[in-house]
Amino acid sequence: MLVVMKNDATQSQVKAVIQEIERMGYRGVPMPGAQRTAICIVGNTGPVDDSGLLVLEGVKETVRVTKQYKLVSRETHPQPTTITVGDIKIGEGKPVIMAGPCAVESEEQALTIARLVKKSGAKVFRGGAFKPRTSPYSFQGLGEEGLKILAKVRDETGLLIVTEATDNSSLELVDRYADIIQIGARNMHNYSLLRQAGHASKPVLLKRSFAATIEEWLMSAEYISSEGNSQVILCERGIRTFSDNTRNTLDLSAIPSVKQVSHLPIIVDPSHAAGRRDYVIPLSKGLSLSAPTACWSRCTTTPPTPSPTGCSPSTPSSLTN
């Protein structure tokens, strides 16, 4: 349920409503808007009796929220959310390119690619310092060393940094070094990590699990928001289907689907979806011109140099935008 305050409601009236909500056994999350504040009631499992709320000073009306997710729903926040990171705005309609290598391997590799992607128009540099690998024997990333390299890339190029956190300890470090914290597809159901990301100081880029419905994805975003971090960017990266012509099947319709029910910005990762360098341009051409608010891509230097990460351009997972 959403408690909508009058335009001229005071801060102390908002506070009184939140206290009453807590007295009822729930939690009240204020959602300030351009004109007025609304307070979202979370924590109820059934219908809420609003009689004690409607009589409070400054309350205009109450609105039932029909979805299981509340804070990320358009019902509680009809206007699309814009997330400001450095000097860029994600969700404002202008595509933002995020690009970079699969993993950070060395300062030289990172800087070389970063200069290339900057020249191509990217505003955000991506590159993994902590890599969630299918095999325990694969290169797991440079760790904090990689984060320091990323920070250096930002200093030298002005590009903003997005990089993945894979558990509680890496999240703390990523929050310190990066501009955007990535939660990967494999951790979309890792609720413990999502909760911790809800306490982070940076925006969170939440990738869709390759088998998650839109509803499940938004519930994972709700985990982050419900802990206090409302700066969530969704990222569609392809789903797992019978189709074997690409590694994943990019679910383009996720974009209008999400936009219809949520106010969060959504971006697209065509390189993960395709798993092939030569499909990124056809896929991106359509995508970046249409619905999503950002486009995300792995990049590598050309010509390829041997790399310990398995992400050199000779492997199908590496792509040049």
Next chain:
Amino acid sequence: MLVVMKNDATQSQVKAVIQEIERMGYRGVPMPGAQRTAICIVGNTGPVDDSGLLVLEGVKETVRVTKQYKLVSRETHPQPTTITVGDIKIGEGKPVIMAGPCAVESEEQALTIARLVKKSGAKVFRGGAFKPRTSPYSFQGLGEEGLKILAKVRDETGLLIVTEATDNSSLELVDRYADIIQIGARNMHNYSLLRQAGHASKPVLLKRSFAATIEEWLMSAEYISSEGNSQVILCERGIRTFSDNTRNTLDLSAIPSVKQVSHLPIIVDPSHAAGRRDYVIPLSKGLSLSAPTACWSRCTTTPPTPSPTGCSPSTPSSLTN
């Protein structure tokens, strides 16, 4: 295997090669190109001994075809195929819009919609006279009566006509009345119908079955081509996945996948994939600007009028472009 003839090879030399191929127990299909003719050997299950062919007059070389599909493969026909229907060219790079109602219901309904879609820029009118319905009790289309209405729509508006054939007898009729014969997704594996379409006089629009791999789809196109009708247009219309936010999941990556291995033109049907009127524009925006060579959509009159087809705008399967 492909037998490539010299630039100055004569018709009788081509004929001699075909006769030798037949003597070997296979079939030779001539594929004339801008510069020279190649002859595709079909019907072999294993490697072909080309020693008897290389010695023939006019033969330049032989090329092994690695795919199971041959005539529709880029290996045998490196240049993209353009299909000319009336005054339009499908596959030339300029998007062609095909639009119209699910089913033809009456002359008035068809003409009203046809005038609307023409005004919107469509060149081809679609509408079903024979409808493959999940339920035996649903309206199955007006049959030949519907085809006569479609012919009238062409006469009055100048739009070209594409409509579905569902079995051998309807295919004969559709071939007579329409400009393009549609084979629907549910009949993509109906090899008997595909073979017959290979003898039709009109181009065939072959929809991808909702569970077909790219390979299986091209093999179905090969069925049509191998019977003599090389005018095949592929149409991606969404695949069946776990994802429940849309009726089907549009597999955008099918477009570069097909283009890479086949010379056939490919178009996209975002309305079937989405199953929702309000998703067609976001999906089409991206699509029509990028890879496919045509865009296909169901349209209906506004405001909706009661209809016996279950395809009125109030149902999710009806869409206005």
Next chain:
Amino acid sequence: MLVVMKNDATQSQVKAVIQEIERMGYRGVPMPGAQRTAICIVGNTGPVDDSGLLVLEGVKETVRVTKQYKLVSRETHPQPTTITVGDIKIGEGKPVIMAGPCAVESEEQALTIARLVKKSGAKVFRGGAFKPRTSPYSFQGLGEEGLKILAKVRDETGLLIVTEATDNSSLELVDRYADIIQIGARNMHNYSLLRQAGHASKPVLLKRSFAATIEEWLMSAEYISSEGNSQVILCERGIRTFSDNTRNTLDLSAIPSVKQVSHLPIIVDPSHAAGRRDYVIPLSKGLSLSAPTACWSRCTTTPPTPSPTGCSPSTPSSLTN
């Protein structure tokens, strides 16, 4: 809607009800039961006004049918259907084994395998005379010649024969030679063929398409039943999923799902689902002891002999039970 007649209703009363249903613009299909007859109304698209029926002589009550499929629904026929073919009963609870090669290749091959499968306890011999092949260049079956071999197998071994019909002309032949007509997974949506099978004289074994929901499968069975042939046996053979450890994923839960909503017998084909000879026994062990009423398997002679069909034991699609 189902019109339930009184226990002592006469044939002329049943006839009068059917006439009244026809007068209302629908069709009435009598469904005789052990105690009394019910008449299923088909052809209505919305609710039926039963006031004119309830007043007729011999009518006990009317019952609304909630599913789109009617004749194959448990609502109209609560008792499970048993189908008698020769001296076997399919659907009675005792497993019936159907086994044989992918394709009939020669009299010797067919007889050799038939004797083996008979010794193993099979009651029905399967083998294709008409093969629906992904490639137009693959062996398409021996045609009527194959059917004659199958008839000879029956004469010599006493095994009953099930074989596939792929289009209208082969269906006519299969109906003449075989004991059970198979409609394959790829033709489950071929409504023209299903309708014709509804006029055949033999029971129809209807395989589930690899991407069909239970609802769609039952609607295809309804196509056959609504044309007059109520002898339909369903066959689960695996669905297409992301999982790549087997060719298809056997959907074991389809058995209780179908049994709950339909009275038709259901059998299982573990060999197609697995696509691997060594998985058939583990899969069958569980299956044949539990829910399905029959088990279906491809068999081949051992040791394998070269075959033109691509179904010799060296290929993954061939299995010895």
Next chain:
Amino acid sequence: MLVVMKNDATQSQVKAVIQEIERMGYRGVPMPGAQRTAICIVGNTGPVDDSGLLVLEGVKETVRVTKQYKLVSRETHPQPTTITVGDIKIGEGKPVIMAGPCAVESEEQALTIARLVKKSGAKVFRGGAFKPRTSPYSFQGLGEEGLKILAKVRDETGLLIVTEATDNSSLELVDRYADIIQIGARNMHNYSLLRQAGHASKPVLLKRSFAATIEEWLMSAEYISSEGNSQVILCERGIRTFSDNTRNTLDLSAIPSVKQVSHLPIIVDPSHAAGRRDYVIPLSKGLSLSAPTACWSRCTTTPPTPSPTGCSPSTPSSLTN
């Protein structure tokens, strides 16, 4: 690569081989067998030069391991692994039933159900103290309080306890109280948690993610094994497909697939796969008699009592075996 020691190799020879492996930059994991020890080399990304190993005292031969997973592969451990927990053996061929409620709600609820499931023949009691919920607002389990109740259930009934750990802190607690640590499907890709489970003192029951291939699942088991805990039990619980008749599609063929390539025991959870109480018995009948080594089910008291967990028998996720 596997270094196979001679039957009479001494401990110090084994140690010398491990030291040489470490000197080469890899890690050597000894795998003692009935007759002799083998040492698995992990950490290599390419082929290993075995010339320095073959010359060492006590080395019989080296064997290349072709799979990415090594310790859990049949190649390195041809005999099936049996895991002993209390007085039961998992993987010995005799089915072991594990049953209990979705979540532990109270001592009374847990004990009531535990007595029921014990009477039905179950040896292991399941019930969640830490629940990974799609919604942040759902009941998240009683936490350590729930673990204490489970310990009491063991004391009173003699049933062994399996319960889920969802993050590092709950894993520590579960390791202390339970007999088997469950890693749920949503955490199958949570490599940080898997690594920690590799240091736990109790066997780990690793559920297959609903979108994981067999290869990915075994790689997750390898994460646990490679940290030192070789006591891993795999649990198939249904995959996500287009099929909507059950919540998930039980992938029965995963059992022979896993058994073929891995020595780990595998059990089946038909209740999660079906999501319907009435399907568990048909599914289990087949399953428990055939391949898997254990069967897992949710149970609830009858008649249902209101519960805060959303797992009362009135919801589709609750099942009585």
